Amino acid sequence: MRLEKFHGIIPAFYACYDDQGDISEARTNALCDYLHEKKVNGVYVGGSSGECIYQNLDERKAVLSYVANRLKGKMTLIAHVGAPSTRDSITLAKHAAELGYDALSAIPPIYFKLPDSSVYKYWNEIIEATPLEFIIYNIPQTTGYTLTTALFEKLLANPKVIGVKNSSMPTMDIERFKRVGGDNVVVFNGPDEQYVAGRIMGADGGIGGTYAAMPELFLQANEFFLQGKFEEAKRIQSCINDIIIALCSQNGSMYAVIKEVLNRRGVNIGGVRGPLEGISTEDLGRIDSIVTMIDEAVQEFCK
Template sequence: MTEHLDKFKGVFPAFYACYDDNQKISQERNGQLVQFLTQKNVDGLYVGGSSGECIYQSLEERKLTLKYVKEFAKDNLTLIAHVGAPSTKDSVELAQYASNLGYDALSSIPPIYYGLPESSIYKYWMSIIKSTNLPFIIYNIPQTTGYSLSMELFSELVINRQVIGIKNSSLPSIDIERFKAAGGSDFIVFNGPDEQYISGRLMGADSGIGGTYGVMPELYVKAEQYISEENMEKAKKIQTDINDIIINLNSLSGNMYAIIKEVLRRRGVNIGGVREPLENISDSDVESTQEIKNQIDRTIKKYK
């Protein structure tokens, strides 16, 4: 599994849910977002995760998204399918579907809602892993799942050669360093918290997967360039500018992804709203998204 890991390095936007005006999964709008991100020179896509509103979609809707993204991305991008679902059965079904479509890897959060022992979490992830021959990327995001991956379970999982990496979204950057040290040089660590892309990379992350990458992909691609060039002064500056934008994305009413989608619409990519119970942006805040769009434009121009 280690010979082709370079394709999992770089900038991977967490792909957004793309709906038509009736809240149905839109083939056309999935295609528009894939095309937009491809043109911005991202390295791959993380499809069907939190940014994709997976918890609020049916199994068939999630399959449609996986299908449409692959249809438009073809082999131009590395595609990681997030297949975490409330039941092991549904997760395995999604995993096998993604494998048949030709995805490059699978990923999954731990099982949600019930406070399960680590033996159950281990069996859940291993059921997904064993269901296909694809590489697997652990997804650790304790702030939403309520479970923080222990080093004991991590060590059990990485014995399996299909487990090639982890998307780590826990906030302490030491976690990135610990997982990288325990996983080894051939193990891929994805930085999760967008606000610490640069610090995550410096602490050992090989790549990044993030929910705000898709609305300003140019800035993360440029940040990765500065890291690769070891230009730490510019890397720190662009992270500060990215964080200013992230703060503004969280400053308006409604869910952050609703705000992102409105900013994207103003950037020429209409992918609809968000699915309830996520809240769409209020009418009074819609015009404020133009200021955020302008801020992104100015920042992109600044680093050209």
């Protein structure tokens, strides 16, 4: 029962900047309010969608603070604290614990190719720095490190390790991790393009970078799955995938395009931070069609 608060749809929270490209408390609050109104299950703060790699320690601490001040007690809060150094990761972990987050999460160490022993030590030192529960973040396509079931099982010996956010593409990985952990762990589907497939293979919910662009569709996909309406779930996943392909097919980065989609919804959270590319003039007209795709899918499936 204690793990149920981590089930369902948990959007990855976006970086919210002012017009000068600095972290904006007001715009962070606006995104918090928007997601709360949409009734998502929680938020995953400070991860890839939060552009954490391009923010300094003080900025990341500020974002964690703003979100906690706005949403604590209203939904599940997971703080991503992975950083280039163990020291900075622990600093972020302690800050999140003080703010009252429900759990921590972290990618493995990046840049240097490290052995399992180093990765285990890194994660374990973060875990032992606070009383909070911990969710491993497996995203080999960006970190270059693939979590094995053997290391996962070793980490699960620590009772504070409650699951894994699995963003590798094979759905088999979800099945393998769930088989190792059983009902005592939460496995999150990471790739948004396979949310329904991930749920069928054993995922308890999802954390995704496009959820906040179309929360209604992912919430409805989750409902279809829970109701056993698998044909409907497949159809809505197909529409979601069409939208994701469009989001990723513009000149600007996917996150820049998503932010403009949100801007059309009245939620201005600024642009993206370099080296991510902002939207181009040519993108603007095409984003209109993406907004229409989302609206039509919501109208079709979320009656």
